[in-house]
Amino acid sequence: MSDAHHEESAIKTPKQLLLAVIAGFLVPIVCIVLLVAFVTNDKQLGAGSDNSPEAVEKRIRPVADDGFTVKDGATPQALKSGDEVYKMACAMCHASGVAGAPKLGDAAAWKQRLAQGYDTLVKHAVEGIRMMPAKGGHPELDNVEVARAVVVLANSAGGNFTVPEPKPVEAAAAPAEPVKQ
Numbered sequence: 214m215s216d217a218h219h220e221e222s223a224i225k226t227p228k229q230l231l232l233a234v235i236a237g238f239l240v241p242i243v244c245i246v247l248l249v250a251f252v253t254n255d256k257q258l259g260a261g262s263d264n265s266p267e268a269v270e271k272r273i274r275p276v277a278d279d280g281f282t283v284k285d286g287a288t289p290q291a292l293k294s295g296d297e298v299y300k301m302a303c304a305m306c307h308a309s310g311v312a313g314a315p316k317l318g319d320a321a322a323w324k325q326r327l328a329q330g331y332d333t334l335v336k337h338a339v340e341g342i343r344m345m346p347a348k349g350g351h352p353e354l355d356n357v358e359v360a361r362a363v364v365v366l367a368n369s370a371g372g373n374f375t376v377p378e379p380k381p382v383e384a385a386a387a388p389a390e391p392v393k394q
Contacts, residue, residue: 292379293354295361302349303362312344315370323370331374334367335360355379 306314315322341347364374
């Protein structure tokens with residue numbers, strides 16, 4: 214007996230054969246036409262092809278110029294008001310009550326929190342508590358700014374806290390004299 218294998222072809226009908234032959238010619242032709250259209254398209258510019266003065270300036274501009282603000286550490290910091298901090302960092306959750314955040318002006322929701330006292334409220338706002346991130350997710354805020362926002366929120370719900378003022382910066386100590394040997 215013979216060991217010849219009888220494999221079945223995927224093409225079983227003349228219609229399938231005709232479709233396979235047409236696809237075998239048509240697919241490469243379509244690919245070639247699309248490739249030629251892509252290569253001959255003159256509207257595409259390669260990187261660095263635009264040599265107008267504006268484009269060159271944009272390419273050689275330092276990356277650090279994009280969206281960075283240089284802050285002088287030697288100048289005093291202008292602190293934001295409680296309303297500014299509330300609008301920037303707190304309103305996202307405290308205006309609508311997201312994730313159980315007590316709403317601005319909701320005396321019932323703030324009653325237990327106000328009973329904890331000003332220092333505890335500020336500590337929780339600065340360090341974060343439960344779903345609330347530290348400083349409302351804005352680590353660049355000064356603790357005094359956060360405390361001012363706490364006063365806005367608490368006073369809107371019946372609290373009677375005073376707006377904190379920043380502690381005065383003490384004059385820098387005179388440099389120590391070198392030890393003589």
